[in-house]
Amino acid sequence: MSGMGSIRFGREMLRHWPLDPAITYLNHGTVGATPKKVLAEQQALREEMERQPARFLLRELSALSGASSRPVPRLREAAEAVARFVGARGQDLVFVDNATTGVNAVLRSLDLRPADEILITNLAYGAVVNAARFVSEQAGARLVMVELPFPLSNRAQMVSAFAEALTPRTRLAILDHITSETALVLPLAEMAACCRAAGIPVLADGAHAPGAIPLDIPSLGVDYYTGNLHKWALAPKGCGFLWVAPERQPDLHPPVISWGLGQGFTQEFDWVGTKDPTPYLSAPAALDLLREWGLAAIRDYNHRLAWQAALMLTSRWGFEPPAPEAMVGCMVTLPLPGSLGKTREEAAWLQYALLYEHRLEAPILCRDERLWVRISAQVYNELEDIERLACAVENYR
Structure with missing residues (x-):
């Protein structure tokens, strides 16, 4: 065990x-887990809101009413804090419920024509693929799936495979920063540079990146970046953001059109109807907690534990790590012994067997007729948890 101070x-x-302390939880990356201190902040905000709901929501939350009693509306204040955390300006960042919502905002704002193409990779999150397919089909455009290698030996393999798929018809490229199933940290800046050279805008899906890896969004060279704060940034559920380059903001609208229409990027997104804004407003407290515990120390601990898990389990089961260490963040996806099965049904059975028979939560995936386990390393985990997983899995070989 290690830490800071x-x-x-x-x-x-x-x-x-x-x-639940009785569960070995190796699944932080799926929907996150919010610390008690942040939940207490969220509850305090809810209680404050309910004491004067109209004032809180209609006059203090956003600048839409024009009658705010606060010099900076609550949402803009929280957005500034989040923007500083990701190296950006608050005026270029809005809150969304999750990264999928951010992706939909960008896709639904595209002016696609027949024969246009949206480029996405085989490693993309399934819900994002669905959204891109839906928008493409509505416009008579094509969704092009580029095959990126996994397992792989180096980053250059991915960059070259992606660059070769760009065409004069590509209107948008969707790239993960950290992939969901395979848990790879992609060379986003290098891939975005290929698009920029061809005049193709890039939408980055950073669902797993904030809090997991250092993040300076403007330096990545993307046009849109959406991320979740309820995973590795410790915010409550339903807290994500969308960053948009200034030149792209005039043509972008939220999936829900409301009273802010035509009043600018932040105005449109800051009010999309009555809802509980406390996940967004609690985000600064979550970021403060990360700093209190030592953000660099957290990232280092989680990365080292994930990589230790990769080395230990692949050696134990007779494989090589499926990616170099530089492409591993706080999560790692590893192949399971072939005797455990090769179908989605077998993956689901094993995942629930681990949970209900061994009190262990970890996603079991099926890719390329092989079962894989994705391990999330958070500061409440340690190497004994990985050993517990290994022993549980080996019960079913």
């Missing part, structure tokens, strides 16, 4: 979360 990472960190 008086903070010691490992299972004793579970006291900061409401997670």
Whole structure:
């Protein structure tokens, strides 16, 4: 176990979360887990909102009413804090419920024509693929799926495979920063540079990146970047953001059109109807907690634990790590012994067997007729959890 100052990472960190201590939780990357301190901040905000709901929502939350009693509306104040965390300006960032919502905002704002193409990769998140397919089909455009290698030996393989798929008909490229199933940290800046040279805008799906890896969005060279704060940035569920380059903002609209229409990028997104804004407003408290625990130390601990898991389990099961260490963040996806099966049904059976028979939560995936396990390493995990997973899996070989 290690940490920073008086903070010691490992299972004793579970006291900061409401997670069931009887479960070995190796699945932080799926929907996140919010610390108690952040949940308390969110509850305090809810109670404040309910004491004066109209004032809170209609006069303090956004600048839409023009009658705010606050010098900076609550959402803009929170957006500034998040923007600083990701190296951006608050005026270029809006809140969305999750990265999928951010992706939909960009896709539904495209002016696609027949024969246009949207480029996406085989490693993209399934919901994002569905959204891109839906928008393409409505416009009579094509969704082009580029095959990126996995397992792979180096980043250059991905960049070259992606660059070769760009064509004069490509109107948007959708790229992951960290892939969901395979957990790879993609060479986003290099891939975006290929698009920029061809005049093709890039939408980056950074669902797993904020809090997991250092992030300076403007330096990536993308046009749109959407990320979740409820995963590795410790915010409550339903807290994501969408960053948009200034020159792209005039043509972008939220999926829900409301009272801010025509009043500018932030105005349109800051009010999309009555809803609970406290996940967004709690984000600064979550970022403060990351800093309190030591953000660099957290990232280092989680990365080292994920890579230790990769080395230990692949050696134990007779494989090589499926990607170099530089492409591993806080998660790693590893092949399981072939005797465990090769179908989605077998993957689902094993995942629930691990949960209900061994009290262990980890996603089991099926790719290329092989089962894989994705391990999320958070500061409440330690190497003993990986050993527990290995022993549980080996019960079914």
